[in-house]
Amino acid sequence: MLLLGIDVGTSSIKVSVVDSGTQKTIVSAQYPEKETEIKSLKTGWAEQSPEMWWEHVQQAILKANAYGLYNPHEIAAIGIAYQMHGLVVVDKAQAVLRDSIIWCDSRAVEIGENAFDSIGHEKCLTHLLNSPGNFTASKLAWVKQNEPELYEKIDKIMLPGDFIAMKLTGNITSSVSSLSEGVFWDFQEKSLSEDVFNTYAFDKKLIPEVKPVFSEHGYVTAEIAASLGLKAGIPVTYKSGDQPNNALSLNVLKPGEVAATAGTSGVIYGVSDQLTYDKESRVNSFAHVNYSTEKPSIGVLLCINGTGILNRWAKNIFGANISYHQMNEEGQTIPVGSKGLRILPFGNGAERMLNNRQVGVHFHNIDLNTHTHAHIFRAVQEGIAFAFRYGLDIMRENGMSPAVIKAGRANLFLSDLFTEAFVNSTGVPVELYENDGSVGAAFGAGIGAGLLSESTAFDNTKCLKIIEPTITGEYEPVYQEWKALLLKQLDAG
Incomplete structure (x- = not known):
């Protein structure tokens, strides 16, 4: 069927x-x-x-x-x-x-x-x-x-x-x-x-x-x-x-398992069997798909509004005549840190992880003699990865410390540049799978109709690739500079 x-x-x-x-x-x-x-x-x-x-x-x-x-x-x-x-x-x-x-x-x-x-x-x-x-x-x-x-x-x-x-x-x-x-x-x-x-x-x-x-x-x-x-x-x-x-x-259904997406918005989503919450509501907790009142299953969600939408904006402004793949390749020619260029990617509404502040997108340290569109492509994806790291640290404060993060090879995770920045910024390996939301919805339909079981529906789902963090030492000082700029912006109000 x-x-x-x-x-x-x-x-x-x-x-x-x-x-x-x-x-x-x-x-x-x-x-x-x-x-x-x-x-x-x-x-x-x-x-x-x-x-x-x-x-x-x-x-x-x-x-x-x-x-x-x-x-x-x-x-x-x-x-x-x-x-x-x-x-x-x-x-x-x-x-x-x-x-x-x-x-x-x-x-x-x-x-x-x-x-x-x-x-x-x-x-x-x-x-x-x-x-x-x-x-x-x-x-x-x-x-x-x-x-x-x-x-x-x-x-x-x-x-x-x-x-x-x-x-x-x-x-x-x-x-x-x-x-x-x-x-x-x-x-x-x-x-x-x-x-x-x-x-x-x-x-x-x-x-x-x-x-x-x-x-x-x-x-x-x-x-x-x-x-x-x-x-x-x-x-x-x-x-x-x-x-x-x-x-x-x-197949992220059990406590401790964690998934990520990086589409228009960016999300890290972990599962807990406790009624967990963040005291500042910077990350949010909802009933997961397999929640029941007898056996709570809670999805702990970090959402960053300004992720893929910023990458799209950068393409429209600086790369209108090239593909996303070409953008990624050009960005990879630039060293880690984008020669000092830092971008805060928060231009798509109030950010929950920033206490519902509307921070906006900010470019820092542009050097008109040095920086090209390729530097901007890299700095955009690094800035998005750093936003994920900032949010993941909030989740860690709340007891969610993933050993691995699962993601579909889609949207920004199609970019080797972004994926490298993500794993080395967060220090967490990423497992990539061939999946998307419509396929997941079809599997959900099968479970709901009794044609598939929750325990076996994903037996044929295979990991395409595991990306391990290998150069965290190169990313950490860049992230700390980025974080300092974000905190300064938040303080400026």
Whole structure:
């Protein structure tokens, strides 16, 4: 039987079809080819159209079908991964009421900080495992405060993956994992948070039916099936945020295991069996895909907003006529440290690991007689790697000290330059795998449908390459210089 995985990314939609028997990917397709823009009507705002996501999902599925490598009527289950923390609101007719306020939007930071003070820091951290910050609940509170007439029309709130499942099936569901990433869930009470709902004066009727991550969330309608060349009644059996899903796809399910991604944003994601939290909420804790109230499995997430988006910016400005591969090769011709050029990569909204500060991107020590575009390419990727090191040190403070980090060979991990900088900055080996979010979503669908088991689903997943840190001594002084510049910038406020 075949499994369809859908990954609702910030830049594009990707789908993959996987054979559940062989666990091999038959085909993958992406739509659109050009990276999708983020609407930023004001500084710190970030929105995208849910209906645009849906249109792109349909086009990606049709594109995969058009390869003619499988029979779409043999698809037995669908899984969905999605960009985390986005707010989607619909009315009783399931019509979208406004563009989604997505993960990197910073408008609700002050609202979240006020709720943190109102509920109490210790209560938030021990029960929610996080400050409300600028997560989904605080974004909904912003809508309530600033768009009250629209708020009154809301029937259900969703995360991006819930919306795509709704469009496929007509059914709206959520999960503890999704609710926890929105900071709606009380881990101590094992229920919706009374504190959050009372503080923000939300009606619990806004929350859809809560189901396990691996379960039937609805069935593809006859109308949608006909338009996409699928069989009516296919169940959606898995929905997960992109980072828990990435961890699943890398078989990071047990306490102590750690995954990383470096796409538009950068993430290190570790698994704990404790209700762990950071006292400053610089890293965040959510229910992992295999969480249960009887056996907690917590995903500890470090997120850096300004990673791949900075690398893309550098390409657009300094390397518009060359490929990413050529950028990486040119950067590798420059020695470690980029001849003194240092770049702080924080230009994509408030950074949680910097206490929700909007620091921006900063170039330091540019020498107009020395530095070329190749130096900039290297300094950008070194700066991103140093941001990972800074965040990993925060995770180490909280007891997460990985002996190895698993990553898919995708996005910035396609760059030998970045991967070298990452392992030598952090001092942690990286295992690279051939995986992506849509394939992980397909595997999740298989587990949810009972066609694969959690314990054996990844038996055929092989490590492509292990990169060991070999020149940490060259990177450490450069990192310390970079860190000093960051701390100076933070002090300057």
